[in-house]
Amino acid sequence: MFAGTAGSVPSARRGLPALLVRRGAERILIDCGEGTQRQLLRSVGLSDLTDIFITHLHVDHWLGLPGLLQTFNLRDRDRPLAIHGPPGIAEVMRSMKRVYGKLCFELDVVELEAGESVRRDTLEIGAVNVRHRVLAFGYVLVEDPRPGRFDAELAASLGVAPGPDFGRLQRGETVAGVRPEQVIGVERDGRKVVVSGDTAPCETLAIAAHGADLLVHEATFGEDERDRARLTGHSTAAQAAQIAADAEVKMLALTHISARYGGSELREEAREVFAATELPRDFDTVDIPLADRGAPTMIRVGEPPKPQG
């Protein structure tokens, strides 16, 4: 869920950067600009955030943290919370302690190095260096591959009795002369989402994003401001689209939109380069089905999800 799609200044329609990834019980927030707690309250609620990842230490990407922590405190949160970010995040959080005060839950501030990753159940979240004016990360979220589908009917027809023997087959044992690969399909890739953070066009990111279901890439500017994008360490919509094309992702979602743009002009510029481009509004959501169940779909605020064909 896109909780904030503005660039460094909010607008009436777009809040400061924040992206919420929901997967099973996991609620991972990537970046937390000023006002993020309210953006969450206005949409999905904030009760169960599990981890926060900050892409870089520019203020518009983290100033929502102290207020969010204070609100968790006032709500008597008891589960621990981890905030991950580039080196320096620990010092920033220390300096903000006077703002959020003593917390009633455990806060773990984790400084990541590029290339390092964090595991949450069957999800791995890795940090990659991107190209901004300060040290900045993109984040790659990849699920573990899921085992192939077990064909119970076929196994039974080959003479395996339903029950414990099915379990043995699924764990890789040969049972009654039937080998697992006869009744279990090929391993399926897990889903993959890549978030650029703030960056100029970046080859490392394109490589890391290869084959992703969704690439969330900044597009602060349009082609009219290509020079300014270069000078400020940002990307144009068309440049983001080129990264998406190079990385052969399934869908590109543009975010971090400068307040000077309405949005649709950037989407059109990007679509000339990469057709499967979306430009979400605040509170829009991308639904990413398991890999063999179809393409990601954009769900607009207030619209029911489209029925899948």
Added chain:
Amino acid sequence: MFAGTAGSVPSARRGLPALLVRRGAERILIDCGEGTQRQLLRSVGLSDLTDIFITHLHVDHWLGLPGLLQTFNLRDRDRPLAIHGPPGIAEVMRSMKRVYGKLCFELDVVELEAGESVRRDTLEIGAVNVRHRVLAFGYVLVEDPRPGRFDAELAASLGVAPGPDFGRLQRGETVAGVRPEQVIGVERDGRKVVVSGDTAPCETLAIAAHGADLLVHEATFGEDERDRARLTGHSTAAQAAQIAADAEVKMLALTHISARYGGSELREEAREVFAATELPRDFDTVDIPLADRGAPTMIRVGEPPKPQG
């Protein structure tokens, strides 16, 4: 304009505390919770704020300042800005300098003592001590009295020639035997608005608010939480109404509403004590006509102002 009417935690409907007073070219912001810049952008815009007054140093009343300053900077603001508040505000702003960085405009941070006031043209803004868990101010905004109405027709009929002699009369001179008080009505009171900030019921404030056109008073709790209000240095809606009744104000507007209340139950509790009570939503406005032109009116978001009888 009520830019944020929540208590210490925002809700989907209510932003953190902020109140904008517009008078001629003056745009005075009282308190600036996290997200205030966006609340302003979503309503009247933030281009021309002239002064900011902070009631006390609890985070939910000032955390919107660093982001607001940074946005002014990115927009190349050039006019100076003054932030006023209780002792300690200067240190808070110094500690936030790492967040908002170097500004391209002059920022003046002014520590006020209780009883001190600031003049802006014909408006005086005074700080009064209220009763909260920390040193906290309410603010009293009073316009200078306006001279009585000059009756040009009467003056002419008494033999004064229109032109420079009219000016002399209005400046208090006797002209051609006609005394000023013969042709100039009584001096009219300026308008008066009083803002409580966070406070338990406070006699000083009731006295300072005497005869105000509008008292904006906190009503964090309802009668069901009277003990909790006392323990936390807040007021119930009925207590705020009692202050309004004692001070004989024209209108009471309740704000700083705890997220546990919808709002209308607090308004009803207050109206039993003081009938002219309103409970604004975010972005509602109270229009205060000059004293002899009628009572203040509440203008709800999206509703055109009611025609005056």
